[in-house]
Amino acid sequence: MADVFTQTVILGSSMGCIRTSRCSRRKRRRWWEIVIVVWEVTVVSEIIIVCDALETFLDGMKYKLRLKNSLRRRFSNVFHWYQVLTVLAQDHISTLVISSWKDGAPVDQPSDYLRSWCPLCFGGNNWRNETRDSLPMPDVIVCIDVCFTQKRSANPRSATGSDPPNPTPSFFLPTDDVKAMEDFVERCHGDRRQARTSRAEPDEDSYEEGMRIPVSVLNGCGDSFIAADEKREKASTRFFTDTGLMALVCRHDHVLWIANLTSAGEKQHYALALLDWLFKHIPTQMTIGLLYDIGCQLERSCRKWSFLDDSTLSCIAFAVAVFHAYGHQWLCQIVYHPRKREGFSLSDGEGCEWLWSFLKPLIPSLCVSGSNQRLFVLDTQIRHLDSKSLQGFGHWLHRRWIHCQSKKNDALDRLHELELDKNMLRVEWNVRNS
Ligand SMILES: [Zn+2]
Ligand SMILES: [Zn+2]
Numbered sequence: 001m002a003d004v005f006t007q008t009v010i011l012g013s014s015m016g017c018i019r020t021s022r023c024s025r026r027k028r029r030r031w032w033e034i035v036i037v038v039w040e041v042t043v044v045s046e047i048i049i050v051c052d053a054l055e056t057f058l059d060g061m062k063y064k065l066r067l068k069n070s071l072r073r074r075f076s077n078v079f080h081w082y083q084v085l086t087v088l089a090q091d092h093i094s095t096l097v098i099s100s101w102k103d104g105a106p107v108d109q110p111s112d113y114l115r116s117w118c119p120l121c122f123g124g125n126n127w128r129n130e131t132r133d134s135l136p137m138p139d140v141i142v143c144i145d146v147c148f149t150q151k152r153s154a155n156p157r158s159a160t161g162s163d164p165p166n167p168t169p170s171f172f173l174p175t176d177d178v179k180a181m182e183d184f185v186e187r188c189h190g191d192r193r194q195a196r197t198s199r200a201e202p203d204e205d206s207y208e209e210g211m212r213i214p215v216s217v218l219n220g221c222g223d224s225f226i227a228a229d230e231k232r233e234k235a236s237t238r239f240f241t242d243t244g245l246m247a248l249v250c251r252h253d254h255v256l257w258i259a260n261l262t263s264a265g266e267k268q269h270y271a272l273a274l275l276d277w278l279f280k281h282i283p284t285q286m287t288i289g290l291l292y293d294i295g296c297q298l299e300r301s302c303r304k305w306s307f308l309d310d311s312t313l314s315c316i317a318f319a320v321a322v323f324h325a326y327g328h329q330w331l332c333q334i335v336y337h338p339r340k341r342e343g344f345s346l347s348d349g350e351g352c353e354w355l356w357s358f359l360k361p362l363i364p365s366l367c368v369s370g371s372n373q374r375l376f377v378l379d380t381q382i383r384h385l386d387s388k389s390l391q392g393f394g395h396w397l398h399r400r401w402i403h404c405q406s407k408k409n410d411a412l413d414r415l416h417e418l419e420l421d422k423n424m425l426r427v428e429w430n431v432r433n434s
Helices: 002-015 025-042 047-060 070-101 112-117 175-196 215-224 268-280 295-304 330-336 351-367 371-391 393-418 422-433
Strands: 140-147 240-242 244-250 255-261 288-292 316-320
Touching: 047 070, 070 112, 070 371, 140 268, 140 351, 175 255, 175 268, 215 295, 215 330, 240 371, 244 268, 244 351, 255 268, 255 371, 268 288, 268 295, 288 295, 295 316, 295 330, 316 330, 351 371, 371 393
Parallel strands: 140 288, 288 316
Antiparallel strands: 140 244, 244 255
């Protein structure tokens, strides 16, 4: 009841400025009844459709609204700021709850944000992977992917009016941080190019420092993936101000952070900016398994251009996402395929695809919206998806556990039928991976 009351008060104060041509006390009361009904319908359906229908209805009753789309605009504004208030209230409550957890909690823990956002990945008091005997066996698994369909036009029609910034917490990385990473990457390229001019190019079949596959294989992977070509134009910056999204999600498909893309190609500094934020939020000893369509290329760049320091690099196990794995060279698959790489279990690295699918209906409207409005709507939708999946974590765990057990039993049965010595197989496997 309090919720409906709050909504009605906010709406009433905003609607007070809509004037009609004739408005007796009886009609005003009727008007308020209509307003309340419409508000309750509006919060669960399309604002445009409801408001158009109401304007037609009022017109038929000789109530003339003086401005074109006045009702829709006011309903939209009211609904927007009501959502802002709701988010801020929820955020305030979460802060209070988290501060009460802190008493007695171990010090060496991921940030409060991560612990509250995905309790399965970051919420436990002991986050260390008990089976880990050497680095970089991952303690947590995350994946990165890009979507170039979530664009925003350079001349959006709806953005000509006001587009105020929203005071709510956001999943989007600050623009300054992304720009700082872009400048850092440029600097690294410049420094290393100067150092390399005096040296001869490495032999095609040699190994670059820190890499476990030869240069020729890495070049083959790089040539076969459009994503690996940073200069390849995937969205025109002439027609679009924002060209796409890059998300970092955990293995439970929870969005941790998103970078808003403004370049024409899939630049590596976006992925590095996301990783930088992740490492600011986790303990120094925590290792991550990173699944990315072009994980091999990202590791190569990090080592070749010194994008990440050695201590950070030693905490990352790079792998390629399952759907893209077979596009990589065979030698690359042996090292980077998550099914062949220890510690990734059944994670496929395709969590972002679910996210893009859920966000797809927003593409037409966000393409022509204001910049702040676009980010706010995406934030709201992602927050909704994450809180919905949080409620289903118990079911998720149960389903995955059953699936995992059946896979394991199936594999053990097949192994038993082959009557091969397990130790011999393990030795051969290690030889192939070395
Ligand atoms: Zn998670
Ligand atoms: Zn590869």
